[in-house]
Amino acid sequence: MEASDEGPRVAEVFAIGIGECGSNLVGAYLKQARERMLPPRIRGYLCMNTDRSDIQKLRQKYDIPKENTLLYGASDIGCGGNFTDGYNYVHDFKDVIMGQLTQLGFEGVSGFIIFTSSGGGTGCGGAPALIEILKQRFQEEEGRRIFVYVFTVLPFKDQTSEALNTMWSLSKLLRGQLEDRGADLVCLLSNRAMLRRILAWREGEVADFLQQQLQIDVAKVTDVEGMVPSTVDGANEASKAQESAFVELVNPLALRFVEHMLSPGVVEPGKEVFPTTDIADYARKLDPIVVPCLYTDVSLIPSAGNIAMQLKTMVKYAVEHCSFAEIGSEPAASSTYYTFSGSREYARAEYDPHIKQALRPYTAKGAAITPCFVSYEDDVHPSDLLLLLGLPQIPEIEDLVNSSTELVDLHAGPSPLRRGWFKKSKGVGEEVLRAAIRDVAELFNLEMK
Template sequence: LLYGASEIGVGGRFMDGYNAIMESKDIIFDQLANLGFEGVSGFCIFASLGGGTGCGGTPALIELLKQRFQEEEGRRIFVYVIGILPFEGQSSEALNSIWAVSKLLRAQLQERGADLTILLSNRTMLRRILQWRKGESVDYLRRELDVDIADIDSIEKMVPSTLDEASAAESRTEQAFVELVNPMALDVVEAMLSPGVWESHKDVFPTTDLADYSRKLDPVVVPAHYSDIGLIPDAGSMPKQLKTMIDYAVKECSYADVGEEPNAESVYYVLSGPAHIAKAEYGMHVKEALDKFIAPGAAITPCYVQYHIKDAKTNLLLLLGLPKIPELVTIINEATQLVNLHSGASPLKQGWFMRSKGTSRKELVDA
C-alpha cells in the first residue's frame, strides 16, 4: 500500500501513522480494489511493531477492513497480523511496540481486532541466527558494516535505535541486521501457508488453511519452526525422538522468547515430511511431549503433511496460542525507562511525548 504525504514514514510518531491510514481510506481501498479484493476472504498485514508506520498504521488498517467488510457488507473476513518486535536496546521502538501491542490486544478483546496476531521478535530471531549460522552471519555483518566484530556476544546489542535523528551509519547498521533476520520471518509465513497450497505429490490431513489457525488458536500466537529434523523410526524409540524434537522446537526455535514454561493455552502443530514420518499414529507421542509446555486443558490441533517424493525433509511448525512471553516484560522495562527519562515538571519534558510520539504520557503509561 502506498499512502500519505511522506515518502520516508512518520519518524516514529505512531499517532501520525494511525492518522495517515485513516486520512487515506479512499486511496487504500482504491488500491485494494485494483488488486481484486472483492473475492478474498482474508488479509495478512506484515508490520514492524517498532516504527511509527507499522505501530500506528496496523490498528488503523484493521479498523478500516473490519468496518468495510463486516459492518457495511456483512461479509466475514479474516485478518492476520504478523508483527515484528524490536531489537534489544531500541528503547524508542520498545515504547512504540508496547502501545501497538496494547492497541491490538484491546481491539481483540472487543472483537473488533485481528483474528490472529502472530508475534515474532527481531532480538530472538537474531539470537537464533547467531546460534545456528554464527560464522556466516558474522562474515555478512563485517562485510556490510566494515567493522571488526571481535566479541560474538556483543552483536545482539549492536543495533541502534533509528527513530530519533539517526545517522547514516546507524540506519545502515539497522538495515544490515534487518536483512539478516527477514528470511526467518518469511520461513514462518511460508510454513503456515504450505498446508493450504495444492501440490500433486503431497497429502494433507486434516485440510488446513489460515482460517483454521484462527478458529483453533487463541488470538495471540508465537511460532516455532524446526526444519530439516533428523527423525529416524528405525534408529530407536520414536517417543523419545519426538520428545527431543518438541523440546528443541520450543526452547531453541521459537521466534519470540517464550522461556522454559510457556504455559500456552492452545497449540496448532504442522508436522511435514515423508509419509512414514508425518503420520497421525505419532500424534499421541507429540501431545505427551507438548504437555509440559501447555496449560491444563489446552487444546492441541494437529496437521500432517505427507510428501511422496524422494528425500523429502521433515519440518515442524508449532503455533503457541497465548503463551507467556518473557521478552514482552523486557520490552516493557525498556519502554518504562524511556518514559521515566522524559518525565518531569518542566514543560520541555512534558512536551516530549507529544513531539516524539504524537500522544500523551498518560496514554503510554496506560498501554
C-alpha cells in the first residue's frame, strides 16, 4: 500500500462477473457493499452475459445500471453449457468488451477480480478468454503488471455436466498461468461446502428460506446439497428456480470471504495491518489454486488462560468447519496465508507462533505460512480468521474428476454419431476433455478411476 499527499492510496480493483453465477455474485457483493458502506475498494464493475433474460433479471434484482452490464455473443440466449462458445464469444467481442470497460474507467486499476462459475457455459468458457484479453491489453500492450483473481464456484453435487466444464475451466485457467496469460490466483468456492456451512449454523433460517422458496422441509432431507439439479443442459424453470434458491443462500457467504480478502488493503482510522498486505501478496505467496476458510467472530478469552490451546482450537475449527470447499481434516496444503483481524486485545502479532503451530497439522511438510494481523483500536470489531490454503487435498475435486470421466466415457466409443455429443455439447473433442481431466487429476495427485 502506498501513501499519497491526499491520504493513503488504495490499490483498486475492477470486478467483473461473467455468466449468470458470476454476475449474481458481483451484484450481491455490490449490494452488500452499498448497505455496509465499505471503503470504495472497487473502482468499477461489469456484469457480462450472453443471455439477455439473465442480464435483465440481474439489473432488476440488484438495481444495476445498464452501462454496468454487457450482453454479447452470437445470440442472446446464452451458451447452454457450451464453454467453447463462451470462450469464443469473448474473443469475438473483444473490442466491445474492452470498449465498455474503458467507458467504465478500468484504466489504472491494480487488478481484476473475476467472478464466475466453473461449471457453466458463458462464465466457464469466457473467464479464461477474458483473462487472456486483459493480460494482453495491460501486460503485453502497456507493459504493466496486473493481477487477475478468479473466484470460481464449483458446482453442486451430481451436476455431472457442470463437473466436466469445471475440469476444462480449471485446466484452461492453470495452463494459462504457464504462459503468464492465466489467472494469478484461482479461489475455489464450493457451493456444496458453503451450503453445508450455512446449514450447520443457520439451520433454522435456511429451513425457512427453502420452505418459502421451494416448499422443501429441510428437517426431512438428509442430503440437501444433493438436491440441486443441473441447469446447463436444457434446464427447466423449476430446476433453475431450485438452483437459484440455493445460490441465494451461498452467495453472501462467498462474498464475506471476498470482503475479508480485500480488507487488509483498506485504510481505516484506528486500523493497523502487520505486515502490510495487499492482494498482490496472495498471488505471490500462494499456490495457483487456493481454498479459503473463514472463521468469523472468533472466540478468544485471554483472561481464561491457556491461550495457545485456545488458538489451536480456533485454527482447528477454521480448517475443519469453515473451509469453502471440503478439505477434510488433513488437507496437506502446499502454502498457507492467514489473516487474523479484530480488536487490538485479540489480534495480536505475538499469537503468530501459536497460530503457525496450530496450522502445522494442516499443511504439507515445508509449506510456507504467511501471517497478517489486522487490529483495530476500538473493541467493536469482531475477531475474524481467514485462512487461504494453497493447493490442498480436495475430496470434492476427486468427485468432479470421477463424474467428468464417467460422462466422457458415456459418450466415447467407436460410433462417430455418439462422439458427436462432445462437439455439439461442449464444442471440443473427447481428447481435449480427457486432457483437461488429466491435468486436474495430476495437479491434485489424484488417481483416475
